[in-house]
Amino acid sequence: MSIFVSNEAKQRFQGFWFGLGIPILVGWGISLLSLIILVNANLGGPYRPVTHIFIILWFLGHLILWPLLSGLMIRRAIKSGNSHCEKGSRLSLKLALIWIAFIISIGTIQTLSGGA
Numbered sequence: 001m002s003i004f005v006s007n008e009a010k011q012r013f014q015g016f017w018f019g020l021g022i023p024i025l026v027g028w029g030i031s032l033l034s035l036i037i038l039v040n041a042n043l044g045g046p047y048r049p050v051t052h053i054f055i056i057l058w059f060l061g062h063l064i065l066w067p068l069l070s071g072l073m074i075r076r077a078i079k080s081g082n083s084h085c086e087k088g089s090r091l092s093l094k095l096a097l098i099w100i101a102f103i104i105s106i107g108t109i110q111t112l113s114g115g116a
Contacts, residue, residue: 012084019088027066034058067096
């Protein structure tokens with residue numbers, strides 16, 4: 001397969017997926033890891049400080065770190081001139097904003113309907 005694909009096409013492909021994938025994987029990885037720890041670990045009750053730290057990490061990963069890393073990677077790609085990584089990071093940032101809008105809309109609907 002590598003005979004038919006040029007090195008420039010490989011670089012574009014790798015740069016785009018690096019810019020798209022790294023922020024998503026880091027944000028969701030931290031969120032899912034902290035959720036797994038919360039579900040499986042006996043942290044001594046719901047009001048322990050350790051429990052609160054893992055809850056904060058759960059929300060921090062996909063709502064703060066994902067868009068933050070996307071923004072940082074956009075800045076880094078602009079400085080280095082890597083337009084393919086910039087395009088991937090911009091798509092990642094758009095997906096993060098769509099995800100945040102989805103979370104806010106679900107919370108608003110639940111609040112207005114009198115749900116928990």
